[in-house]
Amino acid sequence: MTDLISLWIESDKEYEKEFRRQELIIEVAEAVSKRMEEKQVKRSALAKLLGKTTSFVTQILTGSRNMTLSTVSDLAFALDAKVRIEISDSSDDNGWNFDGIDYLVSPLKTRQGETTA
Numbered sequence: 196m197t198d199l200i201s202l203w204i205e206s207d208k209e210y211e212k213e214f215r216r217q218e219l220i221i222e223v224a225e226a227v228s229k230r231m232e233e234k235q236v237k238r239s240a241l242a243k244l245l246g247k248t249t250s251f252v253t254q255i256l257t258g259s260r261n262m263t264l265s266t267v268s269d270l271a272f273a274l275d276a277k278v279r280i281e282i283s284d285s286s287d288d289n290g291w292n293f294d295g296i297d298y299l300v301s302p303l304k305t306r307q308g309e310t311t312a
Contacts, residue, residue: 217258220258220262224257224258227255227270227274228256230274231274234274234275236274238252238256244273244274245270
């Protein structure tokens with residue numbers, strides 16, 4: 196799977212640019228979700244803290260709503276956290292880590308990697 200994605204990304208700079216956008220969206224959504232879990236904050240509670248709707252928070256966490264830096268900052272503030280940004284050389288990239296997402300790729304696998312009947 197990783198090889199196909201790498202080939203796709205390397206075939207066109209626009210594909211790579213779009214991949215990097217999506218990668219960042221996923222990283223931010225995962226960081227927010229992790230912080231929510233650590234603080235035991237549900238989507239509805241986060242929405243109240245932000246003065247937004249629960250569907251807004253869901254859209255942020257699923258990547259279907261574009262996040263501004265202000266939104267990212269507001270999310271972090273609501274979760275008693277701070278955002279740190281690091282920009283590194285693209286040659287330092289080890290690629291996208293696909294560990295643990297097999298269940299998204301194959302409908303025959305569960306989150307624990309067991310096959311279903």
